[in-house]
Amino acid sequence: MNKPSFPPPAPLCVPCRLAAIGAVVVAMAGGFAYVAGWLTPQRLTTHRIISAFEADNGTHPGFRRNHAKGVCVAGYFDSNGNAAALSNAGVFAAGRTPVIGRFAIPGGNPSAPDTSVPIRSLALMFTQHDGEQWRTGMNSVPVFPVRTPEQFYQQLVAAKPESATGKPDPAVLKAFYAANPETQPFQAWVKGHPPSSSFANGAYYSVNAFRFVDADGESHAVRWAMVPETLFAPITDAQKAEKNFLDADLEQRLQSGPLRWHLIVTVAAPGDPTNDATQMWPAARQQIDAGTLTIDHETSQDDGSCRDVNFDPTVLPAGIRTSDDPLLAARSAAYSLSYNRRTREEALNPNLHHPQQNGDRS
Structure with a gap:
């Protein structure tokens, strides 16, 4: 049998191959330059967003660029199975899921007084039995002040402190709010709700909309909230004079026993906006108590369990998806860049430590 014959290989064009490789490298470099904003400043x-945080709060090596002051906590979530019809995520099947979390206040200064902002935050990482994770970052206000990443950046620029006073220019902030009426629901809510006296007695909201996907593949637009069993109480006059009362209060409460919240899932109706975090859904929407979050201990702020966790809200297990809210992709990218900067700073300075700052380098 004759062996099949093949045409001889084309002569190797080394310059051509080098040129092709060079073109790929240039294209990749151009892509990175575009993403970084070098070609379109x-x-x-x-x-630019993270740099705006640093311009407003200063640079604090090893700390988050936002929510820099916080404390690590841990516990578990007991699902009652009520949300399993909406989502096939393992966390909603009846049973227990371990949780790592973090309480914090907004802002990039880890030494800021607890009274510097009226908002508290709670970030959580649920680790399912199959290894998949659900990460969520929630605030104590159910709406966000702006709708788009561009507006958020403009707000950061408007809030930049003046060198003479160390505070933002009231006229600049007023002009920003006047030009962005979408901020009115947020401002109204903050004015009508005094800050909580504790991390333990506040409710925490997803703010952004997400989508739960059930076993049949049907998608349901949802938001959620962690509602405390501890009775709400507003900040006291004595606490207003203290710099670090939130962490001290949490530690004292946990010494007396675990703290609990109920995960309340709100289901949207057709027409409810999923791409606008400045708008609340009507109070009459269906709400489901999906189970109980228990926080039973806190850990060191410098080496605690949440230290190396990036609470990116787009890290989701099967059964939960992002919505069309434009803030979600921006949050994910900002969290990633903040994480990269602080871990690089720690890698370059292994002895980086700030014992005088009541902040969490996680």
Whole structure:
């Protein structure tokens, strides 16, 4: 049998191959340059957003660029199975899921007084039995002040402190709010709700909409909230004079026993906006108590369980998806860049430590 014959290979063109490789490298470099904003300096990038945080709060190596002051906590979530019809995520099947979390206040200064902002935050990482994770970052206000990443950046620029006073220019902030009426629901809510006296007695909201996917593949637009069993109480006059009362209060409460919240899932009706975090859904929407979050201990702020966790709200297990809210992708990118910066700072300075700052380098 004759062996099949093949045409001789084309002569090797070394310059051509080098040129092709060079073109790929140039294209990749151009892509990175575009993403970084070097080729379009006026385009909004994640680097510009994080740099705006640093301009407002100063640079604090090893700390988050936002929510820099916080404390690690841990516990578990007991699902009652009520949300399993909406989502096939393992966390909603009846049973227990371990949780790592973090309480914090907004802002990039880990030494800021607890009274510097009226908002508290709670970030959680649920680790399912199959290894998949659900990460969520929630605030004590159910709406966000702005609708788009561009507005958020403009707000950061407007809030930049003046060198003479160390505070934002009231006229600049007023002009920003006047130009962005979407901020009115947020402002109204904050004015009508005094800050909580404790991390333990506040409710925490997803703010953004997400989608739960059931076993049949049907999608349901949802938001959620962690509602405390501890009775709400507003901040006291004595606490207003203290710098670090939130962490001290939490530690004292946990010494007396675990703290609990109920995960309340709100299901949207057709027409409810899923791409606008400045708008609340009507109070009459269906609400489901999906189970109980128990926090039973806190850990060191410098080496605690949440230290190396990036609470990216787009890290989701099967059964939960992002919505069309434009803030979600921006949050994910900003969290990633913040994580990269602080871990790089720690890698370059292994002895980085701030014992005088009541902040969490996680």
